[in-house]
Amino acid sequence: MKKVMFIGRTGTGKTTLTQALNNEKIEYKKTQSLEFSDFIIDTPGEYIENKAYYNALIVTSADADIIALLQDATTEQSIFPPGFGSIFAKPVIxxxxxxxxxSDENELEKSKEFLKTATCEKIFLVDSLENKGIEELREFLK
Structure with a gap:
């Protein structure tokens, strides 16, 4: 599997998605530092919420094959500046x-637009608790 690095604000579901992709029991756990598993780098939300940590994201991205920017469908704004993904010398999804x-398709479209503005090449729709979109993402990472 390609190694992917998850970036997103606190509460976006990075750790829950990591658990779902690793076929682990889903349980809430606040990520306090960078966490590495076989094919996932889970970053704390504070790394994107505080620009002082951008350098840590860039340096850590050297260990990844793909960068994944996560956007919570229930959030009305994006944490990612326009073109954010272009700071990485890797594919960005x-x-x-x-x-x-x-329940509103417009909310999903808004979330997808946020990610397109951040320069994501491909966008996946997932729900880790319902196992929606997990298999498609797993196949992409193979």
């Missing part, structure tokens, strides 16, 4: 999380 928590 977008993942909209918690898609089963929204």
């Amino acid at each position: 977008g993942i909209v999380t918690k898609v089963n928590k929204v």
